[in-house]
Amino acid sequence: MTQNRPFRLPKGGRLIDRAYQLPFRFDGRHLRGLQGDTLASALLANGQMMMGRSFKYHRPRGPVASGAEEPNALFGLGQGGRFEPNQRGTTTVLETGMVLRSQNCWPSLDADLGEINNWLSPFFPAGFYYKTFIHPRPFWKHVFEPIIRRSAGLGRAPTDPDPDRYEQAYDFADVVVVGGGIAGLTAALAAAKGRTRVLVLEQSGHWGGRTPVDHKGGQAQIDALLDELRAKKNVTLRRNTMATGLYDHGYLLAREALADHDPNLGIPRQRLWRIRAGQVITATGALERPLSFACNDVPGVMLASAVRDFIVDFGVAPGQRIVVVTNNDDAYRTALTALDAGLEVSAVIDARPEADGELVQVVRARNIPVLTGTAIAKVKGSRQVEGVAICDQSGDGTITGGIDCDVVAMSGGWSPVVHLYSHCGGKLIWDEAQAMFRPDPNRPPLGADGQGNVTATGAAKGDLTCAGDLERPEGATMPVWVMPAQAPYKLRSKMWLDFQNDVKVSDVELAAREGYASVEHTKRYTTLGMATDQGKVSNINGLAVLSGALNQPIPATGTTTFRPPYTPLTLATIAAEARGDAFQPLRKTPMHTWHNLNGAHWEPVGHWRRPYCYLHAGEDAHTAVAREVLAVRNGVGTLDASTLGKIIVKGPDAGRFLDMLYTGMMSTLPVGKCRYGLMCNENGFLSDDGVVARLSDDTWLCHTTTGGADRIHGHMEDWLQCEWWDWQVYTANVTEQYAQIAVAGPKARELLQRLPGTIDLSPEALPFMTWAEGELAGIPARIYRISFSGELSFEIAVPAGRGLELWEALHHAGRDLGIVPYGTEAMHIMRAEKGFIMIGDETDGTVIPQDLGLNWAISKKKPDYIGKRAQARSHMTDGNRWRLVGLESLDGRMIPDGAYAVDQGLNANGQRVVQGRVTSTYHSPTLGRPIAMGLIRHGPERMGQVLDFPTPAGETIRARIVDPVFYDKDGGRLNA
Amino acid sequence: MLTLTCPYCGITAEETELQPGGEAHLKRVGPDGSDDEFEAYIFARANPRGVHFERWRHAYGCGKWFLAARDTATLQVFGTYKAQTPAPTDDIIAAIQAARPDWTPAP
Amino acid sequence: MPEALATIAPVAGLGMITIRANLSRAGDAIAEASGLPIPEATRITTDGSRSLGWMSPDELLLLLPAAETAEALTALTNALAGEHALVADVSDLRAVFDVTGPKVQQVLQKLSPTDFAAFPKDGLRRTRAAQVAVAFWRQGKGFRVIGMRSTGDYLRLILENATIPGSDLEPR
Incomplete structure (x- = not known):
């Protein structure tokens, strides 16, 4: 590479501002670019054509394209938390102080040890890994995989948390135009009649697409369109916004880059737009295809359009002596652009037997040799193009001459960008004349009304000349999939299709020979199109080669599926606001802050946070839980039970409705009383439980489990709205209206009686399973005499806004009684000591109430309830079902949660036959020994028998089947 | 992502505001049903490719369950209607047949 | 900047009452007791101090100064005495x-x-x-x-x- 000639042209560069020089670093070197440069144009301006290496063979790579399709010029960009791999140099705008690292090379871009893969490349054809590393089998896991993993993956993953903010926003538009080139702007203007809301999205920072480059009067046309559109209130023009995907019913996602260029702005770095579009117009343009000739991957071989983009947009000469190779007229524009910029054009190599379009004539008139029927046999040079050997396009590659050059500008024709059109079911047709797939206007994606809701326009529709100067008609394109046509294997194995993943013509042909006839299979076997550009550059050439190898027409091969996102989308943009404290809505009870200040060790229960226990200084959780249990058993404690669901059910048919909902009878519950109820689904399985209180003649209050409130309320509304809609019942989910505090322990009554109140708490006035209403500590309260701990217990519901006040009043009044707050684990232990079941422990969606010995809570009188029919099915009435018992380990060790009780023999899979499992297991501080419950086959009929529970550690714990009620069997304490 | 118009409040809601509820127009089988009838009620679902009737709840809106007739392949929505409807309404059937002339309602 | x-x-200081009833049958009674016209579907009516929002075809939400909640609860409950309805304080x-x-x-x-x-x-x-x-x-x-x-x-x-x-x- 000659460093003494300037790569930045003395003139031109419509996107750069020569007044502002921006310093940046590339692999540690200090370089300068200009404001408006992309990373790629800035590097080219510094004479840096080689920008990375390929993934598999570590071959030198320079930029091929100038836009979103670029497969090669990818960098690790930024530092620390803002480091991002695989940033496209052709679309990332240069900013002062940027730090770029090349990828796929070690120790450096120039001296890369992985390049050995290139010398060994004859031994690494497609499928090499699949074939080679399969034997001997154990080697895969222990030898091959660890080695391959170390070298796999493109770029380095960032290690630090992303410090930037991201957000989402919703938008609605009648018409969304994707693409701000001439076709998109024209379509937007046409659509913007009346009050039609039109939204135009342009992925880059500049309007106009190719028109300002390809057409002399293009910029003026674009400016005029923009002026008209900007004057309309119903039109929104959004730049730097990439439409990433189109989904059902006109749902369009787009990413707007807000502060990619300046993280210090403090605003969200990117915004994900969630747009609902009535109609979508894709004006996404077209992408130029490479040509497949030998060594077409050497840095300096670029798309013809990219060469002129670098010259026109950035005033950068990718090289000084250019050879154009093409199968169409459009590439002649590159020759003219280069000539106008004062560069040398050595020749135009045109594969077509004849070429005499107007552009061709203009080039000829400037004394540039146009070699028709000619092909490139081979590119010379390894890290930079040094010249080309030429041959006949129709022949086998026999060299007929050579041309020195440092850039090859290639054009294999253009492919419309059909991604959005295809994301949601739009179909493509093969356009034989233009050698491209384009949207089939008769089979568009459909909207909610069954009508097409996407149309393509401009180059995206297949109208490839729309950006250019329409005064100059272009000659026909000739499909050229392999150059030269009869190239032998030696050349085909050097023709790159996928530059990033190193997939060559010979690899696709090998896949076809090995039976990968489907384009989707070939893609996965060869990795064609699986690079970060997702085949934008390689797919059409690849499937044309595959079609050739399979000897079938291209439409018979078809394309691989186009999937969002169009260009890579960072996960942070998808997560947007949902990170940190906003990751998930955390549900907090009215006493949350108190718990926090008093040592709460939190447990997530659904979205709720509940104190598992309250840690004193120096305590671990186990000690704290034991202390809390004993304090309640011997004194008094408070549990924040606010999370329990509370649903009012009211109406003339409320009793009848609840009788259908619960397995037990609720219609006969007297006003003022409480009853424990079980709810099943239609499958018969237990889904929730809780205490029901009858508030008045036509009103009941149903308690649900924590986290069950919304589900059960929805369940109720489902049956009321969809099945028994003529029943007069209203429900209201008032869970969060109330703070609920369980006051439990032998001293609970004494404590409550210390607070001023209007409610008689005596056993006679308020016996077990009743409720009363009045005032407590000056707060309107409803007190339920219910107990989940097995102790004398009052659950007090007060308006949520006054829950903390009552909680603190209780703790103030109970200080000398040794009052403690207790958490969910103490609650769990105490209920297990009492043999009470817990939804989610004793049940897992396959357990019916009968399994748990809860027949007493199932009405025998009712003709029907939800789940009753299912519970009569033969499997449900089978005497062999596992049923609930207590378990007592023989040697005092705890049985692990979920441990299976094994039986004699092995099952069909050679595993031990099992006869039950542990559902709850705790150390009981009350009893000073472990207790457990489990579901055991014939359990209740096998009292006293001893079972074996193997542990994961390989030991066996032996346990005796006992009554599940370990504590206060006669209920004297809770009835106190 | 689908949009469906709630027939109760008229809001055109997107799928994230809705809760799906499976096939519509199932007839509940209670304690008197045979094993076969009950099995069909609990487990047998039509799951057609084409015209289908579904239950949806406007969960983040008015909370009402409603029914939707749509094509599971093209996602065309023929209409939404209230849940208190034992069978597809005449309007819905007409809308379906306008788009799918060969379609006839299940007996 | x-x-x-x-x-x-x-x-803060807002009272809220949920009202579930057949609005076509009980609408007049609710309007009288709440002092506000019944809103159309997906609308809210207000007099500047109180508001009555449409939550669902059979559900309204009355928002009012907290001090007026108890009185409004009683008024609504009385107004809907003969009606199948649910009136509940949901201020918290x-x-x-x-x-x-x-x-x-x-x-x-x-x-x-x-x-x-x-x-x-x-x-x-x-x-x-x-x-x-x-x-x-x-x-x-x-x-x-x-x-x-x-x-x-x-x-x-x-x-x-x-x-x-x-x-x-x-x-x-």
Whole structure:
């Protein structure tokens, strides 16, 4: 590479501002670019054509394209938390102080040890890994995989948390135009009649697409369109916004880059737009295809359009002596652009037997040799193009001459960008004349009304000349999939299709020979199109080669599926606001802050946070839980039970409705009383439980489990709205209206009686399973005499806004009684000591109430309830079902949660036959020994028998089947 | 992502505001049903490719369950209607047949 | 220096009563007891002090100064005595925020799949703000947003995150 000639042209560069020089670093070197440069144009301006290496063979790579399709010029960009791999140099705008690292090379871009893969490349054809590393089998896991993993993956993953903010926003538009080139702007203007809301999205920072480059009067046309559109209130023009995907019913996602260029702005770095579009117009343009000739991957071989983009947009000469190779007229524009910029054009190599379009004539008139029927046999040079050997396009590659050059500008024709059109079911047709797939206007994606809701326009529709100067008609394109046509294997194995993943013509042909006839299979076997550009550059050439190898027409091969996102989308943009404290809505009870200040060790229960226990200084959780249990058993404690669901059910048919909902009878519950109820689904399985209180003649209050409130309320509304809609019942989910505090322990009554109140708490006035209403500590309260701990217990519901006040009043009044707050684990232990079941422990969606010995809570009188029919099915009435018992380990060790009780023999899979499992297991501080419950086959009929529970550690714990009620069997304490 | 118009409040809601509820127009089988009838009620679902009737709840809106007739392949929505409807309404059937002339309602 | 898109202020001292009834049958009684006309579907009526919002075909939400709640509860209960209806005090059930400022609508646009161009002046929209259920309507120069009490901190956080100075939605 000659460093003494300037790569930045003395003139031109419509996107750069020569007044502002921006310093940046590339692999540690200090370089300068200009404001408006992309990373790629800035590097080219510094004479840096080689920008990375390929993934598999570590071959030198320079930029091929100038836009979103670029497969090669990818960098690790930024530092620390803002480091991002695989940033496209052709679309990332240069900013002062940027730090770029090349990828796929070690120790450096120039001296890369992985390049050995290139010398060994004859031994690494497609499928090499699949074939080679399969034997001997154990080697895969222990030898091959660890080695391959170390070298796999493109770029380095960032290690630090992303410090930037991201957000989402919703938008609605009648018409969304994707693409701000001439076709998109024209379509937007046409659509913007009346009050039609039109939204135009342009992925880059500049309007106009190719028109300002390809057409002399293009910029003026674009400016005029923009002026008209900007004057309309119903039109929104959004730049730097990439439409990433189109989904059902006109749902369009787009990413707007807000502060990619300046993280210090403090605003969200990117915004994900969630747009609902009535109609979508894709004006996404077209992408130029490479040509497949030998060594077409050497840095300096670029798309013809990219060469002129670098010259026109950035005033950068990718090289000084250019050879154009093409199968169409459009590439002649590159020759003219280069000539106008004062560069040398050595020749135009045109594969077509004849070429005499107007552009061709203009080039000829400037004394540039146009070699028709000619092909490139081979590119010379390894890290930079040094010249080309030429041959006949129709022949086998026999060299007929050579041309020195440092850039090859290639054009294999253009492919419309059909991604959005295809994301949601739009179909493509093969356009034989233009050698491209384009949207089939008769089979568009459909909207909610069954009508097409996407149309393509401009180059995206297949109208490839729309950006250019329409005064100059272009000659026909000739499909050229392999150059030269009869190239032998030696050349085909050097023709790159996928530059990033190193997939060559010979690899696709090998896949076809090995039976990968489907384009989707070939893609996965060869990795064609699986690079970060997702085949934008390689797919059409690849499937044309595959079609050739399979000897079938291209439409018979078809394309691989186009999937969002169009260009890579960072996960942070998808997560947007949902990170940190906003990751998930955390549900907090009215006493949350108190718990926090008093040592709460939190447990997530659904979205709720509940104190598992309250840690004193120096305590671990186990000690704290034991202390809390004993304090309640011997004194008094408070549990924040606010999370329990509370649903009012009211109406003339409320009793009848609840009788259908619960397995037990609720219609006969007297006003003022409480009853424990079980709810099943239609499958018969237990889904929730809780205490029901009858508030008045036509009103009941149903308690649900924590986290069950919304589900059960929805369940109720489902049956009321969809099945028994003529029943007069209203429900209201008032869970969060109330703070609920369980006051439990032998001293609970004494404590409550210390607070001023209007409610008689005596056993006679308020016996077990009743409720009363009045005032407590000056707060309107409803007190339920219910107990989940097995102790004398009052659950007090007060308006949520006054829950903390009552909680603190209780703790103030109970200080000398040794009052403690207790958490969910103490609650769990105490209920297990009492043999009470817990939804989610004793049940897992396959357990019916009968399994748990809860027949007493199932009405025998009712003709029907939800789940009753299912519970009569033969499997449900089978005497062999596992049923609930207590378990007592023989040697005092705890049985692990979920441990299976094994039986004699092995099952069909050679595993031990099992006869039950542990559902709850705790150390009981009350009893000073472990207790457990489990579901055991014939359990209740096998009292006293001893079972074996193997542990994961390989030991066996032996346990005796006992009554599940370990504590206060006669209920004297809770009835106190 | 689908949009469906709630027939109760008229809001055109997107799928994230809705809760799906499976096939519509199932007839509940209670304690008197045979094993076969009950099995069909609990487990047998039509799951057609084409015209289908579904239950949806406007969960983040008015909370009402409603029914939707749509094509599971093209996602065309023929209409939404209230849940208190034992069978597809005449309007819905007409809308379906306008788009799918060969379609006839299940007996 | 750009300013925040909006200010988020928690609202205290608000009473709320949920009313479930057949609105076509009991509408007059409710209107009389609440002192407000019955809103059309997805609308809210107000007299400046009290508001009556349409929550569902058979559900209204009365918002009023907290001090008037007990009296209104009694009035509504009495008015609906012969009717199948459910009247309940839900004053503590929700978290309420007033969102005011130059770009208040954009704040909600970042969180809710709501088409504000089709949102009537007296509209009450029940929808989703990020991951939680909310309802909002125009209140003064801004919007009043109600969510569930337990997730009030979350709601406030996402609202505030959406107001970052300079993060407006205008095309740039």
